Amino acid sequence: MRIDVWSDVVCPWCYIGKRRLEAALAESGDTATVVWHSFQLDPSSTNDDPRDLATRLGEKYGRGREWGLQANAQVTEVAAEDGLEYHLDQAKPVNTVDAHRLLHLALHLAEAGEVPADTQGRLKERLLKAYFTDGLPVGDHATLLELATEAGIPAEKARAVLDGTEYADDVAADQAQAVAYGANGVPFFVIDEKYGVSGAQPVEVFQEALRRANADRKPVTLITAPGATTDGDAACGPDGCPI
Numbered sequence: 001m002r003i004d005v006w007s008d009v010v011c012p013w014c015y016i017g018k019r020r021l022e023a024a025l026a027e028s029g030d031t032a033t034v035v036w037h038s039f040q041l042d043p044s045s046t047n048d049d050p051r052d053l054a055t056r057l058g059e060k061y062g063r064g065r066e067w068g069l070q071a072n073a074q075v076t077e078v079a080a081e082d083g084l085e086y087h088l089d090q091a092k093p094v095n096t097v098d099a100h101r102l103l104h105l106a107l108h109l110a111e112a113g114e115v116p117a118d119t120q121g122r123l124k125e126r127l128l129k130a131y132f133t134d135g136l137p138v139g140d141h142a143t144l145l146e147l148a149t150e151a152g153i154p155a156e157k158a159r160a161v162l163d164g165t166e167y168a169d170d171v172a173a174d175q176a177q178a179v180a181y182g183a184n185g186v187p188f189f190v191i192d193e194k195y196g197v198s199g200a201q202p203v204e205v206f207q208e209a210l211r212r213a214n215a216d217r218k219p220v221t222l223i224t225a226p227g228a229t230t231d232g233d234a235a236c237g238p239d240g241c242p243i
Contacts, residue, residue, distance in 0.1 A: 017200035024206035090135030
């Protein structure tokens with residue numbers, strides 16, 4: 001089973017959705033390859049905004065800082081129910097394009113067999129924890145280099161990506177693909193390129209999506225002629241063709 005996930009590393013519901021997907025997989029016993037795709041909530045964000053998160057949220061939605069504080073408190077409470085510790089008062093302003101470029105690097109290295117298969121997932125987890133729990137500036141190159149190496153990416157490869165623009169086109173392509181799928185926000189999950197889950201839905205919703213995906217993957221029922229066997233009569237296989 002393959003699960004493609006579009007999310008941002010500064011999206012509070014994306015971290016919650018990740019935990020709920022993991023819980024559903026653990027309870028179902030399913031094995032899945034999870035691929036993390038880029039989605040920037042605000043590509044215009046900078047790494048040097050002096051405002052705190054509550055102020056930025058309040059101004060973005062035209063509701064003031066008090067509303068931003070309440071919104072942060074509510075999502076922090078929800079996150080705690082899923083075992084996550086949020087410190088949104090410490091969250092640093094950030095543009096996430098470089099974090100996403102490193103996630104693409106991690107995927108590329110894993111597919112090439114240069115790092116373990118779970119490296120992208122470990123980097124995704126570390127980036128989320130760094131922003132929401134540790135209050136680290138995940139747009140800062142020095143911080144990103146440290147987080148990437150913690151996740152198992154060779155420092156020289158991470159540094160080369162950060163020093164250039166490699167994978168920027170992949171980040172943009174991911175964003176375009178999400179729009180093509182009809183994603184109005186993130187997190188957005190696609191299971192086996194067929195079943196979509198939008199948002200950090202309850203664990204039960206993920207379990208139902210997994211159940212449906214598994215049902216679609218049942219073995220084909222073979223129809224044969226009377227008296228024929230089902231072990232390859234009139235068919236060619238790796239060892240040749242019976243006559």
